Amino acid sequence: MKVTVDASVCIGAGMCALTAPAVFDQDEDDGTVVLLDGTPPPGLHAAVRQAGRLCPSGAITVLDTGDPGDR
Amino acid sequence: MAESHPEAITFPSGRPGPFDPPASLGALREECPVTPMVYPDGRTGWLVTGYAAVRSVLADPRFSARRELLSVPVPSPLAQEMRRPAEPGMFIRMDPPDHTRYRRLLTAQFTVRRMRQLEPRVREITAECLAAMEKAGPPQDLVREFALPIPSLVICELLGVPYADREEFQRATAVLVNLEATADDLHAAIARVGVFFTELIARKRAEPADDLLGGLVESGELTDEELANIGFLLLAAGHETTANMLGLGTFALLQNPEQLAALRADPALADNAVEELLRYLSIIHIGPVRAALADVELEGRLIRAGDVVTVSVPAANRDPARFTDPERLDVTRDATGHVTFGHGVHQCLGQQLARVEMRIALPMLFDRFPGLRLAVPAAEVPMRDTMSIYGVRALPISW
Numbered sequence: 395m396k397v398t399v400d401a402s403v404c405i406g407a408g409m410c411a412l413t414a415p416a417v418f419d420q421d422e423d424d425g426t427v428v429l430l431d432g433t434p435p436p437g438l439h440a441a442v443r444q445a446g447r448l449c450p451s452g453a454i455t456v457l458d459t460g461d462p463g464d465r
Numbered sequence: 466m467a468e469s470h471p472e473a474i475t476f477p478s479g480r481p482g483p484f485d486p487p488a489s490l491g492a493l494r495e496e497c498p499v500t501p502m503v504y505p506d507g508r509t510g511w512l513v514t515g516y517a518a519v520r521s522v523l524a525d526p527r528f529s530a531r532r533e534l535l536s537v538p539v540p541s542p543l544a545q546e547m548r549r550p551a552e553p554g555m556f557i558r559m560d561p562p563d564h565t566r567y568r569r570l571l572t573a574q575f576t577v578r579r580m581r582q583l584e585p586r587v588r589e590i591t592a593e594c595l596a597a598m599e600k601a602g603p604p605q606d607l608v609r610e611f612a613l614p615i616p617s618l619v620i621c622e623l624l625g626v627p628y629a630d631r632e633e634f635q636r637a638t639a640v641l642v643n644l645e646a647t648a649d650d651l652h653a654a655i656a657r658v659g660v661f662f663t664e665l666i667a668r669k670r671a672e673p674a675d676d677l678l679g680g681l682v683e684s685g686e687l688t689d690e691e692l693a694n695i696g697f698l699l700l701a702a703g704h705e706t707t708a709n710m711l712g713l714g715t716f717a718l719l720q721n722p723e724q725l726a727a728l729r730a731d732p733a734l735a736d737n738a739v740e741e742l743l744r745y746l747s748i749i750h751i752g753p754v755r756a757a758l759a760d761v762e763l764e765g766r767l768i769r770a771g772d773v774v775t776v777s778v779p780a781a782n783r784d785p786a787r788f789t790d791p792e793r794l795d796v797t798r799d800a801t802g803h804v805t806f807g808h809g810v811h812q813c814l815g816q817q818l819a820r821v822e823m824r825i826a827l828p829m830l831f832d833r834f835p836g837l838r839l840a841v842p843a844a845e846v847p848m849r850d851t852m853s854i855y856g857v858r859a860l861p862i863s864w
Contacts, residue, residue, distance in 0.1 A: 406572025407812045425572030450812035
């Protein structure tokens with residue numbers, strides 16, 4: 395799994411930091427998404443996918459790369 | 466289905482029970498999730514009731530939130546005069562990039578981390594309200610003693626609004642969300658709110674303060690008019706919404722004792738229960754409203770540029786295509802993905818604050834008063850049927 399974020403469209407709703415806090419955080423100064431781990435381990439994939447679905451502004455892209463955790 | 470041409474409807478109202486949206490919304494969602502609707506000003510537009518379609522409208526930049534393009538789905542004496550561009554700072558009725566500029570100034574103040582830092586203070590405020598309620602003795606009105614003061618105190622402290630001023634503000638906003646208010650009442654309330662915030666911002670300019678509005682003043686990026694309007698938006702949003710979730714949420718748990726028992730038995734369910742109450746109760750029962758900027762096809766229907774579209778939060782949150790057995794309150798379900806805070810770029814700025822307040826206040830209430838019960842028959846609880854944010858007007862309780 396490969397995760398990318400686009401802070402320029404982020405509206406700082408915080409759903410990613412709430413849903414997958416090991417992978418996403420929010421910037422101290424403007425609240426926009428900060429990616430902590432662009433290739434999260436398999437155990438976090440479900441939460442990361444959920445964060446991608448919940449993001450209200452389409453700032454998160456989750457790519458399945460065919461590694462074992464991507465099912 | 467795409468070949469049928471159903472009659473245009475008017476916005477559904479009339480609830481079958483205190484926790485359920487109008488029954489016709491469910492029928493519409495099944496038969497015609499994108500339905501032609503006649504607005505009270507005579508314009509024709511649409512009502513969107515399906516979960517997928519609601520999310521699609523709210524996330525699509527071809528649907529505008531600009532106030533001058535919208536119509537109100539329910540009769541309002543100010544409907545015509547509100548069709549002008551939103552005042553500077555009123556960013557919920559703007560599109561990007563105007564909306565983005567204002568929102569970016571605020572997002573850092575409402576992050577998950579910032580809101581969690583407020584938890585000890587929310588706990589203190591809740592404990593004080595519960596102690597005062599216990600001291601006064603039963604029966605009490607849970608709205609007056611608990612549901613309203615907790616979010617009011619929290620948002621007043623966060624913004625830097627003297628709590629003593631809240632009654633003046635609360636009186637005015639109660640008029641603004643009352644769908645039965647007259648034009649004169651509404652104009653008077655708008656004027657009072659204007660004076661309230663003009664004076665508040667002047668005080669912040671005179672005496673720098675370490676609070677949210679003080680910080681915005683310090684930033685030097687906003688005019689007094691923008692500051693006053695942003696202050697109004699945040700204070701209003703912090704009052705009515707969470708207060709109604711706490712009041713109506715308590716009522717719903719008392720009426721579903723097996724759900725309350727499950728929550729009590731497992732405090733780790735609190736986060737889940739909060740999401741489920743947000744989904745099940747869907748207190749935003751009118752709108753959001755958008756206007757199409759281009760021709761858009763939605764669920765096989767052509768929405769033309771200029772058409773007004775109202776999405777129904779309660780209908781989307783009870784869509785069986787998204788939530789299993791949606792008419793049932795189930796605090797153990799995963800209710801994330803509900804649209805109670807909206808979706809798209811306007812999704813609620815204060816949602817993480819609302820979560821913190823509910824997650825702390827509801828369990829503390831039931832811990833402090835294990836025998837909490839209604840002090841009147843459920844049918845006598847006065848509901849906010851004529852307010853744009855749904856809930857209970859009062860919740861008489863005993864213990």
